[in-house]
Amino acid sequence: DQQVKQNSPSLSVQEGRISILNCDYTNSMFDYFLWYKKYPAEGPTFLISISSIKDKNEDGRFTVFLNKSAKHLSLHIVPSQPGDSAVYFCAASKPRAAGNKLTFGGGTRVLVKP
Amino acid sequence: ETGVTQTPRHLVMGMTNKKSLKCEQHLGHNAMYWYKQSAKKPLELMFVYSLEERVENNSVPSRFSPECPNSSHLFLHLHTLQPEDSALYLCASSQELAVEPYNSPLHFGNGTRLTVT
Numbered sequence: 001d002q003q004v005k006q007n008s009p010s011l012s013v014q015e016g017r018i019s020i021l022n023c024d025y026t027n028s029m030f031d032y033f034l035w036y037k038k039y040p041a042e043g044p045t046f047l048i049s050i051s052s053i054k055d056k057n058e059d060g061r062f063t064v065f066l067n068k069s070a071k072h073l074s075l076h077i078v079p080s081q082p083g084d085s086a087v088y089f090c091a092a093s094k095p096r097a098a099g100n101k102l103t104f105g106g107g108t109r110v111l112v113k114p
Numbered sequence: 115e116t117g118v119t120q121t122p123r124h125l126v127m128g129m130t131n132k133k134s135l136k137c138e139q140h141l142g143h144n145a146m147y148w149y150k151q152s153a154k155k156p157l158e159l160m161f162v163y164s165l166e167e168r169v170e171n172n173s174v175p176s177r178f179s180p181e182c183p184n185s186s187h188l189f190l191h192l193h194t195l196q197p198e199d200s201a202l203y204l205c206a207s208s209q210e211l212a213v214e215p216y217n218s219p220l221h222f223g224n225g226t227r228l229t230v231t
Contacts, residue, residue, distance in 0.1 A: 002156065034219060043118070043204050043222030044157075089157065101170060102220065104157040 003027045004092050006105035014113055018078040023090035026071065032090035034102070035064060038087045047088070049074070063091050072073050080112045117141045120205050120223035127195065128197065128231055135190040135226045137205030146188040148180060149204040157204070162189065164210055171188045202227050 004025045009026045013019045021035075031052040036044035050057040050064045050073070059062050077084055087109045091102040118139045127133050139146060148160040163182040177199075180193040188205055206220040215216035 004156070036222075038218075041224065043120075043206070043224045044220075045222070046219035049219060089159075101159060101162065102157075106154070106156045 004090060004103045004105040006090060006108045008108050010109040011078050012111045012113065014109045015082055016079045019080045019110055021075040021088050024071060024106050025092050029094045031095050032093045033066060033073050034091045035048060036089045036091060051094050082114050085110055085112045117221045118205055118207055118223035118227050122226060122229045126229045126231060129195060132193040135203055137188040137223055139186055141207055141221055143207035143209045144185055145208050145210050147181060147206040148190050149206060151202040151204060169215040197230050200228055200230045
């Protein structure tokens with residue numbers, strides 16, 4: 001059973017517009033959430049994170065929103081740029097468990113059109 | 115030097131071969147990981163080493179054998195693999211912290227694309 005789900009496998013957006021990526025989770029024990037970005041032939045790179053004590057975290061063009069009651073988080077990228085074209089993974093972890101065990105979603109491929 | 119380096123980038127091996135994947139991190143982290151990414155599946159955690167001791171093994175088949183000789187190096191020894199083991203194998207590292215969130219974000223290498231024939 002997949003505990004972290006990204007139901008949209010792909011997303012296409014015009015340059016300058018907002019990209020909204022969604023992620024749902026089922027395990028209420030998760031308390032820390034992260035987004036990673038992956039280019040082809042490269043490993044994922046950390047983008048932004050949020051703790052369950054917050055409902056929003058912003059870093060430049062990237063904002064992550066967390067709705068604990070709905071077990072839903074989203075990543076907003078505004079304005080979107082062609083260099084943002086990549087696969088985005090959300091991930092979640094439980095309270096202090098040995099080894100930083102992250103559960104990943106399946107990813108959303110974003111294409112930003114010039 | 116990139117933070118986490120994996121070699122080789124590509125590997126093709128037969129089912130009877132023995133090979134090893136190598137990972138080296140230059141970030142001073144104290145935890146290292148092996149992840150597997152199969153086609154159309156989420157990243158799956160295989161092994162975790164914290165302070166050079168294995169703390170997590172998600173019931174991975176014994177044909178995969180990890181080794182962590184020190185906090186900077188991690189190996190994945192492969193033997194008698196199956197074609198379904200073909201995947202992208204990613205190494206990662208992080209720093210375990212004494213305060214929340216208790217771990218820094220994972221830093222990944224670029225992976226080894228493994229094909230088992």
